[in-house]
Amino acid sequence: MVRRGWRWAVVALGLAVLVALPALVAALPADDRDLSAAELRAQVVASEDVAFSGYAISTGGLVLPVSDALTGVADLLSDQTALRAWYRDADDWRVDVVTATGETGTHRDASGTWTWDYADQRASRGDDPPLALPSAPDLLPSALGRRLLSEATDAELTRIAPARVAGVDAVGLRYTPADAAASVSAVDVWVDPGTGLPLRVVVRSADTDVPALDTRFLDLDLSAPAASTTDFSPPADSDITRDQDLRDLDLGRQERADLPSALAGLARRTFDGVPDQVGAYGSGITVLAVSALPGRAAGSLRDQLSRTPGAVVDDLGVRIAAGPLSLMVAGTSTRDGGSGTYLLAGTVTLDALAAAARQIQEAGR
Structure with a gap:
């Protein structure tokens, strides 16, 4: 009986270490780089064609009162979303949302996107409209960081302390909006200094200490994934629909x-x-x-x-x-x-x- 209790204590300790490992790694000291805020932003904006594959977690802190039509958006902004990504360039990538019941993959090609629901064997085609509701691929740190920093001015940017993200000594950048109407108090972005790829993004508002959104890579490989991994053609017997966008x-x-x-x-x-x-x-x-x-x-x-x-x-x-x-x-x-x-x-x-x-x-x- 004592041995059995000891073994379960070891198992529990091992699970606790596994759960805490990302936080422990992130707490390790990180080396900084001698880069100005403007130089770092320029690297981020130019990182659109940096190839990678990785695993990311996005955690939303918003509670939205929404109709059934916006339930998916509310889930993205109020819950935790697990993402696996394979990125070759801006027109060739794949992002899978991983849940306890299955996966849904979004595949990008030169003409638009395919979204494939593995459980229901259903595919939908989108054509990259000018107006669209947020989707899971938008929450990747790489995509979100570029989008949020794309129009930031030099006066709105400052350097912050580096951090360990996905095993990388990521350098820190803070975007503080200057508009009096802004409800976002700050956006913190940690960047791979070698490629300019955003690795973690935290969006904060002034009225709470809980981030409105925190998305980060837990694992990252900067080699280009195979074309066969991102390519997609719907099976002949699948149900095919068209994505609705805000123009509809x-x-x-x-x-x-x-x-x-x-x-x-x-x-x-x-x-x-x-x-x-x-x-x-x-x-x-x-x-x-x-x-x-x-x-x-x-x-x-x-x-x-x-x-x-x-x-x-x-x-x-x-x-x-x-x-x-x-x-x-x-x-x-x-x-x-x-x-x-x-x-x-x-x-x-x-x-x-x-x-x-x-x-x-x-x-x-």
């Missing part, structure tokens, strides 16, 4: 949203393929999207947001914050005497949402 959504019958050229101090931007009813504002990590809502969707979404703890309900509409992400349903009058409803969403403060809603109301009058 019914944004109402309005020909054009009557939106100003700036909202809450953020300038409006234009993108090819984006409907006129959608206004995109800001840059870098501080962005705001505004869309006209059809009446049948506006009522249910307004009710859902108003039931969320901490919701602000006033004459402008209803608005909530989930970490650095803010949502608002706002009503306004139109020039022909009618009324309209808008959805405002982005990484801005609740005060910025209120300011934007007032400007939209004024433009409508």
Whole structure:
């Protein structure tokens, strides 16, 4: 009996060591490099064609009140996602989401993406639209780090202490948004100094110590994976569908949203393929999207947001914050005497949402 108890104690200790190993390795001292913040950002932006394969974990700290249509996005931003990646270049990669019940793989080629559900034997084809909801491949540290730093200015960047990530002495970079409307307080990125590849990204908001998002590689191989690993053709007997993107959504019958050229101090931007009813504002990590809502969707979404703890309900509409992400349903009058409803969403403060809603109301009058 004593021996059996001793053996189980050894097993328990071994499991504890395995679970703690990534954290213990990350705590080891890391060597720094003599690189300026601007030089490090330039390396990150230029790392799009760095080949690698690896295993990553993304942990989201947001709790979003969403409809069934957005359940997948809410899971990505509020739960832990395990990712295996094989990356040859920007148009040739594969990312598998690993769960207890199976895997779902996304394969990128020159024409778009294939998403393959192993359990259901179902494939869907996407064509890389200008507007799309976040998906698991977007959470890879390499992709997220490049995207978030792509529009950061030199004045918004500082160096931070290095850290051990996936066995690499990764150098640290902090992006602190300068916009007064920003709800993100800082983005910390740790980078492989040899390739510029982001290895860990932590997104923080000022109102909590819990990161809104923490994604990191646990294992990394910087050799190019085989082309056969990333290639995909759906089996002949599989069920094939087309991915829905935001261009497929019914944004109402309005020909054009009557939106100003700036909202809450953020300038409006234009993108090819984006409907006129959608206004995109800001840059870098501080962005705001505004869309006209059809009446049948506006009522249910307004009710859902108003039931969320901490919701602000006033004459402008209803608005909530989930970490650095803010949502608002706002009503306004139109020039022909009618009324309209808008959805405002982005990484801005609740005060910025209120300011934007007032400007939209004024433009409508």
